[in-house]
Amino acid sequence: MLGGGQLGRYFVMAAHELGYRVWVLDPDEASPAGRIADRHIVAGFDDPAATAELAAGCVAVSTEFENVPAATMHSLAERTVVYPSAAAVAIAQDRIAEKSFLLDSGIPVGPVAFVRTTEDLDGLADDLFPAVLKTATLGYDGKGQRTVAGRREAEEAFVELGSVPCVVEKLLPLDLELSVVLARSVHGEVACFATAENRHRDGILDVTITPARIPYDLDVLARATATRVAEALDYVGVLAVEMFVVDDRILVNEMAPRPHNSGHVTLDSTVTSQFEQQVRALCRLPLGSSRAHSAAVMVNLLGDLWPAGEQPPWPAVTGEPDLKLHLYGKLEPRPGRKMGHMTLLGGDVESVLEAALRARSAIGIREDP
Ligand code: ADP
Numbered sequence: 167m168l169g170g171g172q173l174g175r176y177f178v179m180a181a182h183e184l185g186y187r188v189w190v191l192d193p194d195e196a197s198p199a200g201r202i203a204d205r206h207i208v209a210g211f212d213d214p215a216a217t218a219e220l221a222a223g224c225v226a227v228s229t230e231f232e233n234v235p236a237a238t239m240h241s242l243a244e245r246t247v248v249y250p251s252a253a254a255v256a257i258a259q260d261r262i263a264e265k266s267f268l269l270d271s272g273i274p275v276g277p278v279a280f281v282r283t284t285e286d287l288d289g290l291a292d293d294l295f296p297a298v299l300k301t302a303t304l305g306y307d308g309k310g311q312r313t314v315a316g317r318r319e320a321e322e323a324f325v326e327l328g329s330v331p332c333v334v335e336k337l338l339p340l341d342l343e344l345s346v347v348l349a350r351s352v353h354g355e356v357a358c359f360a361t362a363e364n365r366h367r368d369g370i371l372d373v374t375i376t377p378a379r380i381p382y383d384l385d386v387l388a389r390a391t392a393t394r395v396a397e398a399l400d401y402v403g404v405l406a407v408e409m410f411v412v413d414d415r416i417l418v419n420e421m422a423p424r425p426h427n428s429g430h431v432t433l434d435s436t437v438t439s440q441f442e443q444q445v446r447a448l449c450r451l452p453l454g455s456s457r458a459h460s461a462a463v464m465v466n467l468l469g470d471l472w473p474a475g476e477q478p479p480w481p482a483v484t485g486e487p488d489l490k491l492h493l494y495g496k497l498e499p500r501p502g503r504k505m506g507h508m509t510l511l512g513g514d515v516e517s518v519l520e521a522a523l524r525a526r527s528a529i530g531i532r533e534d535p
């Protein structure tokens with residue numbers, strides 16, 4: 167596994183349940199996945215010696231970290247099995263490549279333009295504004311993004327973001343944000359998890375509600391759209407497709423070539439979790455059932471909740487009967503850092519959401535989601 171964060175940690179756990187051994191590559195000695203792996207190679211993602219060791223020791227390699235250098239992916243693929251492919255990861259790593267790919271594949275996206283130089287900004291259509299300027303690479307959790315009213319503000323923001331290649335997206339009036347996490351096997355079999363409804367705060371996922379409270383037709387369209395993305399990429403592994411709902415239309419926002427924060431509900435609500443599907447796809451097993459046996463609402467727990475040198479008030483939530491608390495074993499809480507999550511389970515999504523919002527407030531999250 168390339169990457170040792172919480173996504174890698176759950177991958178290691180799922181692989182262990184199926185009897186596999188896992189090596190993790192991550193430069194951080196204390197990485198959540200590295201600490202429970204059979205072997206933790208503490209090195210950078212571009213370290214040729216570490217890459218060679220992985221290739222020699224591992225039957226199959228996957229990634230939980232989007233920004234693995236393309237060269238590493240290619241060099242591993244020459245020597246061992248790598249899913250998802252280097253090409254798919256490269257597309258998801260770069261918003262310009264990603265949006266171009268979606269446009270070329272005829273998959274609906276919002277109005278967008280690509281900007282590589284300040285001059286490119288002059289050519290933008292007036293009706294693209296107000297807009298969101300996003301760096302093409304290395305952005306996550308709302309980082310590397312600026313909302314701009316017009317062209318002049320866009321110029322300032324472009325320079326502020328480092329004058330690097332960017333996409334400029336029209337700021338859309340979002341009715342809802344959805345994600346579909348799916349697994350696709352080497353044989354082309356696709357299994358979509360329940361469509362998730364996502365609420366963000368400060369650019370970071372805050373609450374995920376499953377199943378999404380949307381009309382059946384829209385749900386079918388969301389899953390069909392995500393499946394088209396996976397098929398167009400000839401994808402193998404777990405893929406997350408983030409979408410916007412605007413006026414009953416589905417527009418693809420972005421994709422992640424890995425399990426996704428919104429898919430964490432599947433750990434507790436679904437026959438086969440997104441991490442087990444990742445293991446199954448990578449190891450060429452049949453996919454498991456993606457059937458949810460409960461409605462589930464997840465609340466992210468960010469480092470902001472940790473008072474200096476102390477812990478959040480766990481007793482306020484650990485007594486809840488239908489609440490599963492997950493902590494990733496990260497040693498250092500920092501604002502915005504994903505430290506854990508809690509999932510509320512039940513039969514009816516509206517009451518599960520109510521219980522989740524009560525738990526969210528009991529643990530000390532004040533603002534409305
Ligand atoms: P990240 O890689 O940080 O997740 P996203 O492109 O998903 O980047 O943007 C983060 C969030 O910002 C989205 O989930 C959405 O809430 C908001 N956002 C992004 N693009 C737009 C847009 N074009 N219009 C309106 N809101 C947007």
Ligand code: MG
Nearest residue numbers: 307408419420
């Ligand atoms: Mg996103």
